[in-house]
Amino acid sequence: MNKPRPKRKRLRAAGRTIPRKRPELSSERRAELEKRLGYNFQNVEWLHRALTHPSLIDNYDGDAQFSNQRLEFLGDRVLGLVMAELLIAKFPAEREGYLTKIFHQLVSGEACAEVGEAISLGDYLFLDASMQKNKKGSYDKSVADAIEAIIAGIYRDGGMDSARGFIKRHWIMELVEREVSQQNPKTRLSDWCGANRSPYAVYKIIDQSGPDHEPVFTVEVSVEGRGSARETGRSRQEAEMAAADRLLRELLRG
Known part of the structure; x- marks a missing residue:
């Protein structure tokens, strides 16, 4: 053919x-x-x-x-x-x-x-x-x-x-x-700690309030020797991400 x-x-x-x-x-x-x-x-x-x-x-x-x-x-x-x-x-x-x-x-x-x-x-x-x-x-x-x-x-x-x-x-x-x-602020904070040879972030629930179907969590994240931040959220994960984002912003501002 x-x-x-x-x-x-x-x-x-x-x-x-x-x-x-x-x-x-x-x-x-x-x-x-x-x-x-x-x-x-x-x-x-x-x-x-x-x-x-x-x-x-x-x-x-x-x-x-x-x-x-x-x-x-x-x-x-x-x-x-x-x-x-x-x-x-x-x-x-x-x-x-x-x-x-x-x-x-x-x-x-x-x-x-x-x-x-x-x-x-x-x-x-x-x-x-x-x-x-x-x-x-x-x-x-x-x-x-x-x-x-x-x-x-x-x-x-x-x-x-x-x-x-x-x-x-x-x-x-x-x-x-x-x-x-769009990046996960907890991952970004972890990367920042590694890059700056700092201890990794520690998250702690400070308070939990509200009814069972609509709880409100308050979480504190701290990096030893660098600072800490608190935020609230409708779940533990949401509060941790908000707190990590706030602390990271403060750290990047120096």
Whole structure:
């Protein structure tokens, strides 16, 4: 049985011309997107390449340099380096294990897609018609990949400082704070004690009040030589987490 010929060969056989002109944004659309990005490209080629999905490669004679795949590869590394720098600066007392947990969440495909969706990046992508309605999984991978490609495009166009500025604007304020807030404060306090060579936290129930079906617990957490804090909750676990969070905040403030 004859194997099907590649798409570009089928087009040639049918006498159709393979398009050579690369897709571009109009000046109005470019200005609109650059405003959303917070960055103006000196060489717009980097922007157009970052927006071009690999599904169009066959339309351009298989030119891998043209799609955003290679930029995505570079952008992933730039994002990782910048995010590692930001987390180390933001959490000087936290151990590597804690930073790693947050890091992987912040550089994940889901996080990149969320950033892209916040600036409606999907509206500007150059995609094959079959891909335009092809969103699979829990997030839009084409948008996530394009965000990484945008980071690389900014890096190639304006250098590391420009790429770092883009990431700070679109990641560090909202996403970092959210990921931190989702971490178990008891685990975070334990990590802090280990990193600072302190005795581990001790939790003690100070009081239990209220009816059996709606109890209220008061818990004190203490770290010898460092301080203590008290909080209440509707269960022992809730009160312990609240107390750990309060003490940790006080310790991090120094």
